[in-house]
Amino acid sequence: MTEAGHIELGPFPDRPGYATAQSLDDNDHLAGFRHRFFFDPEEPDMIYLDGNSLGRLPLAAREVTERLVDEQWGRGLIRSWNDGWWDLQVRLGDRLAGIIGAKSGEVIVSDSTSVNLYKLAMAAARGRNGRHKIVTDDLNFPTDLYVLDGVGQALGDAHRLEVVASNGVEGPVDALERSIDEDTALVSLSHTVFKSGYTYDIESLTETAHRAGALILWDLSHSVGVIPISLGESGADLAVGCTYKYLNGGPGSPAFLYVCEELQSQLENPITAWWGHARPFDFELGFEPVEGIRRFHSGTMPIVSLALIEAGLNVVADAGIVALRGKSQALTQFLIEQWEEHLQPLGFELATPLDPSRRGSHVSLGHEEAWRITQAMIGAAQVLPDFRAPDNIRLGLAPLYTSFMDVHTAVQRIREVVETGTHLHFEDDRPSVT
Numbered sequence: 001m002t003e004a005g006h007i008e009l010g011p012f013p014d015r016p017g018y019a020t021a022q023s024l025d026d027n028d029h030l031a032g033f034r035h036r037f038f039f040d041p042e043e044p045d046m047i048y049l050d051g052n053s054l055g056r057l058p059l060a061a062r063e064v065t066e067r068l069v070d071e072q073w074g075r076g077l078i079r080s081w082n083d084g085w086w087d088l089q090v091r092l093g094d095r096l097a098g099i100i101g102a103k104s105g106e107v108i109v110s111d112s113t114s115v116n117l118y119k120l121a122m123a124a125a126r127g128r129n130g131r132h133k134i135v136t137d138d139l140n141f142p143t144d145l146y147v148l149d150g151v152g153q154a155l156g157d158a159h160r161l162e163v164v165a166s167n168g169v170e171g172p173v174d175a176l177e178r179s180i181d182e183d184t185a186l187v188s189l190s191h192t193v194f195k196s197g198y199t200y201d202i203e204s205l206t207e208t209a210h211r212a213g214a215l216i217l218w219d220l221s222h223s224v225g226v227i228p229i230s231l232g233e234s235g236a237d238l239a240v241g242c243t244y245k246y247l248n249g250g251p252g253s254p255a256f257l258y259v260c261e262e263l264q265s266q267l268e269n270p271i272t273a274w275w276g277h278a279r280p281f282d283f284e285l286g287f288e289p290v291e292g293i294r295r296f297h298s299g300t301m302p303i304v305s306l307a308l309i310e311a312g313l314n315v316v317a318d319a320g321i322v323a324l325r326g327k328s329q330a331l332t333q334f335l336i337e338q339w340e341e342h343l344q345p346l347g348f349e350l351a352t353p354l355d356p357s358r359r360g361s362h363v364s365l366g367h368e369e370a371w372r373i374t375q376a377m378i379g380a381a382q383v384l385p386d387f388r389a390p391d392n393i394r395l396g397l398a399p400l401y402t403s404f405m406d407v408h409t410a411v412q413r414i415r416e417v418v419e420t421g422t423h424l425h426f427e428d429d430r431p432s433v434t
């Protein structure tokens with residue numbers, strides 16, 4: 001980086017949209033939830049638009065950490081396993097079930113999203129013996145594609161992965177419907193896709209899969225906590241998702257998995273480990289799976305990280321998922337209006353669906369200088385977005401703690417960056433985590 005210019009941080013009362021932002025904030029019933037999160041007093045001007053990658057720290061999580069480390073680990077030691085640790089992932093699974101429209105006993109917190117996807121995709125592919133196709137799309141998160149491809153290879157290349165092509169923004173629904181046939185064992189898609197934010201209709205795709213006799217596995221990582229999801233009502237078979245994005249569970253917090261009740265006894269976890277055993281503390285030499293959702297466990301959970309998830313879940317539950325969806329749609333709508341007025345003329349392209357029902361809670365903007373603009377946003381404008389190669393700036397609008405004025409100010413700062421040419425002071429090299 002060479003010398004970066006100084007840019008105006010606002011607020012910008014003279015710019016169009018300011019009064020609208022003010023009145024939207026005044027009428028926002030969720031505005032108070034912001035105070036349940038940590039905001040660094042040393043960075044009062046920083047606007048965080050990356051809650052879809054790593055949610056903010058809920059203040060209550062600090063108390064959980066103290067209790068867990070000092071009391072439960074420090075004093076309780078091994079006794080704490082019987083004092084709430086052993087069942088914690090089931091208890092948190094039941095809490096999550098309420099957020100994704102599942103029944104108690106259909107969800108557990110376990111491993112990472114990638115590992116859960118592997119377990120469930122493998123179980124599904126084996127459970128639909130004689131079928132040879134796994135269907136997904138090219139909007140899916142790369143780890144999902146790698147895992148699904150790996151499942152095919154682990155099954156002796158008997159399965160091939162069909163990656164249905166999209167236009168880069170909208171889910172290729174018609175092409176998917178054509179691709180899902182009687183040779184399809186599994187359909188696996190992201191509910192809300194990570195780049196454009198396109199959001200599938202879970203119910204209709206699930207029906208398409210079932211009509212062909214295939215199972216469907218939804219990745220809810222980018223929708224859980226901001227979109228009401230009805231897995232049970234939609235008849236969905238399987239799902240996985242992150243807890244560290246809109247659920248604010250903390251960096252690398254364990255993920256969750258859902259297996260509908262009817263399938264639990266029919267499918268087998270490919271990682272036959274001791275936490276999924278019928279009698280783990282009998283230490284038998286042979287494996288026998290436990291009944292129910294626990295059979296999809298692997299081994300010992302990272303309890304410290306697991307326990308923090310509850311603090312995030314409490315905030316989401318208190319706000320209510322329907323209210324969160326309402327605010328999220330209003331935020332993305334306001335951002336798109338602001339983009340049209342202020343950013344489109346500067347070469348930014350909207351890479352997110354215009355239909356609010358097909359959108360998640362983030363908005364993607366394409367620009368040929370996206371990487372340098374991202375660096376200038378972080379370095380000079382104090383706006384934290386994330387960058388997705390090759391030319392995508394992703395703005396995550398977490399409804400629990402993002403205000404309409406944050407959106408207005410952020411858009412004006414981006415405008416300042418480009419109009420003053422501040423981004424031109426930044427180099428075109430990229431670090432390993434963007």
Ligand SMILES: *Cc1c(COP(=O)(O)O)cnc(C)c1O
Nearest residue numbers: 112113114141190194219221222
């Ligand atoms: C964030 C995300 C992941 C992350 O997987 P990890 O195993 O936690 O690294 C996977 N899939 C999707 C769709 C995501 O958005």
